[in-house]
Amino acid sequence: MSSDIRFTDFKSDKQPTWCPGCGDFGTMNGMMKALAETGNSPDDTFVVAGIGCSGKIGTYMHSYALHGVHGRALPVGIGVKMANPDLEVMVAGGDGDGYSIGAGHFIHAVRRNVDMTYVVMDNRIYGLTKGQASPTSREDFETSTSPDGPNQPPVNPKALALSAGATFIAQSFSSNSQRHAEIVQKAIEHDGFGFVNVYSPCVTFNDVDTYDYFRDTIVDLDETDHDSTDRDQAKDKIMESDKEYMGVLYQDESSVGFEEREGVEGSMAEIPDGAPDGATDLVREFY
Amino acid sequence: MPEDLNWAIGGEAGDGIDSTGKIFAQALSRAGRHVFTSKDFASRIRGGYTAYKVRTSVDRVESVVDRLDILIALTERTIHENEDELHDDSVVIYDGERSTMQDVEVPGDAIALEVPLKRLAEDAGGAIMLNVVALGAACEVTNFPIENLDESLQKRFGDKGEAIVENNKEAARMGQEYVQEEYDHDFGYDVETTDEDYVLLNGDEAIGMGAIAAGCRFYAGYPITPATDVMEYLTGRIDQFGGKVVQAEDELSAINMALGAARAGARSMTATSGPGIDLMTETFGLVATSETPLVICDVMRSGPSTGMPTKQEQGDLNMTLYGGHGEIPRFVVAPTTISECFWKTVEAFNLAEKYQTPVFLVSDLALAVTEQTFSPDTFDMDEVEVDRGNVVDEEDIDAYLDEQGRFQAHFPAADGVSPRAFPGTADGAHMTTGLEHDELGRRTEDTEVRIEQVDKRQRKVDTAREQEEFDYREYGDPDADTLIISWGSNEGAMREGLSFLEEEGYDIRFISVPYIFPRPDLTEEVEAAEEVIVVECNATGQFADVIEHDVLERVERVNKYNGVRFKADELATEIKEALGDDASTQEVEAE
Ligand SMILES: Cc1ncc(C[n+]2csc(CCOP(=O)(O)OP(=O)(O)O)c2C)c(N)n1
Numbered sequence: 001m002s003s004d005i006r007f008t009d010f011k012s013d014k015q016p017t018w019c020p021g022c023g024d025f026g027t028m029n030g031m032m033k034a035l036a037e038t039g040n041s042p043d044d045t046f047v048v049a050g051i052g053c054s055g056k057i058g059t060y061m062h063s064y065a066l067h068g069v070h071g072r073a074l075p076v077g078i079g080v081k082m083a084n085p086d087l088e089v090m091v092a093g094g095d096g097d098g099y100s101i102g103a104g105h106f107i108h109a110v111r112r113n114v115d116m117t118y119v120v121m122d123n124r125i126y127g128l129t130k131g132q133a134s135p136t137s138r139e140d141f142e143t144s145t146s147p148d149g150p151n152q153p154p155v156n157p158k159a160l161a162l163s164a165g166a167t168f169i170a171q172s173f174s175s176n177s178q179r180h181a182e183i184v185q186k187a188i189e190h191d192g193f194g195f196v197n198v199y200s201p202c203v204t205f206n207d208v209d210t211y212d213y214f215r216d217t218i219v220d221l222d223e224t225d226h227d228s229t230d231r232d233q234a235k236d237k238i239m240e241s242d243k244e245y246m247g248v249l250y251q252d253e254s255s256v257g258f259e260e261r262e263g264v265e266g267s268m269a270e271i272p273d274g275a276p277d278g279a280t281d282l283v284r285e286f287y
Numbered sequence: 288m289p290e291d292l293n294w295a296i297g298g299e300a301g302d303g304i305d306s307t308g309k310i311f312a313q314a315l316s317r318a319g320r321h322v323f324t325s326k327d328f329a330s331r332i333r334g335g336y337t338a339y340k341v342r343t344s345v346d347r348v349e350s351v352v353d354r355l356d357i358l359i360a361l362t363e364r365t366i367h368e369n370e371d372e373l374h375d376d377s378v379v380i381y382d383g384e385r386s387t388m389q390d391v392e393v394p395g396d397a398i399a400l401e402v403p404l405k406r407l408a409e410d411a412g413g414a415i416m417l418n419v420v421a422l423g424a425a426c427e428v429t430n431f432p433i434e435n436l437d438e439s440l441q442k443r444f445g446d447k448g449e450a451i452v453e454n455n456k457e458a459a460r461m462g463q464e465y466v467q468e469e470y471d472h473d474f475g476y477d478v479e480t481t482d483e484d485y486v487l488l489n490g491d492e493a494i495g496m497g498a499i500a501a502g503c504r505f506y507a508g509y510p511i512t513p514a515t516d517v518m519e520y521l522t523g524r525i526d527q528f529g530g531k532v533v534q535a536e537d538e539l540s541a542i543n544m545a546l547g548a549a550r551a552g553a554r555s556m557t558a559t560s561g562p563g564i565d566l567m568t569e570t571f572g573l574v575a576t577s578e579t580p581l582v583i584c585d586v587m588r589s590g591p592s593t594g595m596p597t598k599q600e601q602g603d604l605n606m607t608l609y610g611g612h613g614e615i616p617r618f619v620v621a622p623t624t625i626s627e628c629f630w631k632t633v634e635a636f637n638l639a640e641k642y643q644t645p646v647f648l649v650s651d652l653a654l655a656v657t658e659q660t661f662s663p664d665t666f667d668m669d670e671v672e673v674d675r676g677n678v679v680d681e682e683d684i685d686a687y688l689d690e691q692g693r694f695q696a697h698f699p700a701a702d703g704v705s706p707r708a709f710p711g712t713a714d715g716a717h718m719t720t721g722l723e724h725d726e727l728g729r730r731t732e733d734t735e736v737r738i739e740q741v742d743k744r745q746r747k748v749d750t751a752r753e754q755e756e757f758d759y760r761e762y763g764d765p766d767a768d769t770l771i772i773s774w775g776s777n778e779g780a781m782r783e784g785l786s787f788l789e790e791e792g793y794d795i796r797f798i799s800v801p802y803i804f805p806r807p808d809l810t811e812e813v814e815a816a817e818e819v820i821v822v823e824c825n826a827t828g829q830f831a832d833v834i835e836h837d838v839l840e841r842v843e844r845v846n847k848y849n850g851v852r853f854k855a856d857e858l859a860t861e862i863k864e865a866l867g868d869d870a871s872t873q874e875v876e877a878e
């Protein structure tokens with residue numbers, strides 16, 4: 001079945017309500033392409049979405065999906081994958097969803113290294129609530145809730161991930177569709193937590209981190225001599241706060257997903273009609 | 288001589304009080320005696336007074352009493368803490384040779400039994416065994432055959448090697464012989480043994496065992512007293528049945544992981560206590576609107592806030608009944624005994640999957656930390672039934688697809704229960720969400736669809752009321768004028784209390800209710816009684832409130848929940864209708 005899956009099979013019949021020109025269109029298309037390219041079908045894919053404009057992605061894609069509460073998409077994804085490692089699990093959300101309210105879960109999802117893909121649509125603003133500062137907003141970025149700028153430095157999610165023991169860190173730009181799809185595909189293929197921060201511009205509320213800004217500044221790692229298996233090189237690139245990179249920053253090629261290391265074998269959905277064989281031994285233990 | 292024997296060991300946390308108590312409790316239960324244990328403990332690991340109490344009888348015992356026959360006091364404070372429970376025939380065993388115990392005064396006429404616990408333990412192979420020496424001494428005092436201790440010692444120390452087990456057996460013998468030789472005295476106790484073989488377990492263990500029996504495969508939790516034992520029980524054991532325990536970073540994560548696993552088709556559960564339930568509340572509504580079956584267990588302790596973590600309370604009833612913003616169809620089931628902790632857990636999984644809702648399994652600290660003996664067939668695994676509800680597979684999914692071939696996971700079925708397709712089922716791909724949605728799971732703000740979906744979810748509760756038996760258990764005189772109602776762990780104490788009251792001539796009907804929502808309608812019972820008393824461990828009487836509410840004449844209700852505020856003309860019509868004037872000419876979107 002999966003061989004004749006096309007990326008449009010992952011499209012739902014719901015028309016996106018994103019603003020025309022929103023970066024999220026490109027981000028989503030790249031995700032669908034990558035899913036089709038890696039041989040997945042909507043019936044064996046599970047998309048978990050966060051809350052925000054970015055989180056609407058679950059609605060516009062066609063697959064098994066859950067659109068949860070703000071910031072908690074990652075734990076849901078972990079639960080899904082642990083219960084059925086045969087599913088392709090993809091979690092998506094915004095920078096507010098992932099690095100603000102969900103920051104704690106982010107660090108621990110990275111550490112746990114469950115084999116799934118996490119795509120953060122980073123527009124450096126809160127879109128859905130109409131333009132407040134996000135954790136990746138620049139220190140001097142003026143918004144409705146930060147008229148003089150947030151006055152605190154932005155978080156560096158890639159550095160957070162690296163320090164938490166990430167096995168795959170990549171960055172992508174939604175408007176560079178071919179590259180973006182390729183990068184997400186690598187994250188899917190990675191055995192472990194594939195983290196992709198995607199620059200996905202908000203054309204309505206962010207007039208600083210625009211398509212033009214990213215186009216002018218972003219450097220494709222494939223055009224440098226970056227060795228993504230070298231953690232020190234990755235660290236140096238990640239800590240360069242004034243540079244924007246595109247590509248795989250770091251990959252531990254020996255990574256093995258948590259669920260596999262924990263010995264989870266196949267779906268937990270099938271259970272016997274009554275108590276499982278051997279359940280009586282559980283009682284005997286209390287003699 | 289008392290029918291039952293009350294025994295305790297007390298000392299500082301970290302003195303091995305729990306494991307020593309448990310060794311004795313297990314020995315008694317293996318010797319065919321019923322046992323009921325309880326713990327006094329403070330919220331600290333080292334230091335601080337702690338005690339393990341054992342009540343044992345040849346007949347079933349259901350509660351603790353204020354009497355101690357044998358007390359092993361490892362510290363002087365142990366004696367003071369239990370002073371009121373000692374009587375003239377009580378025996379207090381302590382090590383008078385220890386510097387901290389030299390000036391110990393045993394109150395009243397209780398018998399002070401000095402045994403050089405530490406010295407004898409050293410002779411047997413190590414001072415660490417002094418508690419076991421005390422157990423040997425207790426065997427002698429109670430005329431309890433010391434051989435019964437051996438198997439418990441084997442169980443407790445077996446994995447540390449045979450030498451350790453032998454040393455402990457020896458330590459017990461030394462304690463016994465010391466009392467025999469130094470105190471030529473009949474203490475008046477004679478602990479009779481029987482041929483019965485009982486199992487001894489606490490409420491948290493029963494919940495964990497029930498979960499595995501019911502086919503639970505995924506558990507996510509975050510440690511908290513007194514729910515942690517559920518997680519510790521499942522860890523290691525659930526794996527043998529193809530499942531997994533994940534220790535999450537917090538309760539928000541725990542419930543969301545459990546939700547994800549449930550959504551993927553696993554029977555899934557999380558357990559916590561008050562502070563953790565607060566955090567989980569955020570996700571209650573998501574569980575309900577996404578129609579995901581999930582068992583959420585709250586083992587209550589004293590609140591609010593971090594309250595008294597190691598003390599009993601039944602203060603979360605309102606929280607589990609009403610917690611979460613908006614209106615959340617749910618079930619709240621509260622086991623009243625340790626064996627019910629097992630059976631209600633099994634039932635909770637069936638309810639969750641049959642009705643695709645959150646099920647709150649509400650237990651309390653008293654159930655969690657108390658161990659009790661049961662005949663093993665109380666937990667007859669052949670009796671466990673698994674009902675997964677309306678699950679569709681590749682073969683029958685066609686019946687649930689719309690004209691465009693889309694799976695209708697939220698189909699507004701007459702009984703409120705939609706088909707469920709586990710991820711991976713061909714042609715079943717669909718969305719679930721916390722947003723209001725249509726039958727396909729697509730977000731909507733359409734007023735009619737909104738009403739349709741709210742009604743659909745609420746209908747599950749009505750369906751369950753028709754299909755399930757949300758009953759109660761009854762004791763005492765069914766025709767008595769005095770009606771006592773309780774929920775949760777109070778049942779045991781109340782049943783025994785009932786017999787004291789009966790002896791004094793009181794005539795009482797006692798009802799123990801294991802279902803909080805939906806719950807049995809007690810209107811008739813309440814109205815038939817002259818006095819109604821609701822017994823619960825909280826300050827405001829939360830269960831009493833709901834019972835009172837149930838027996839009130841109902842007020843007429845005018846409700847609107849399509850997302851639009853009331854309009855004047857519409858309200859006027861509604862009110863007329865509510866007043867019985869059926870003059871309504873207008874179609875309104877209200878109930
Ligand atoms: C608990 C909770 N708090 C606040 C909100 C309101 N809210 C919705 S989306 C959002 C921010 C989303 O920002 P981001 O993740 O950057 O996504 P974007 O909309 O920019 O794609 C907030 C605060 C909510 N839904 N839930």
Ligand code: SF4
Nearest residue numbers: 019022053127202203
């Ligand atoms: S507000 Fe911004 S992020 Fe949201 S849809 Fe519009 S452009 Fe996209």
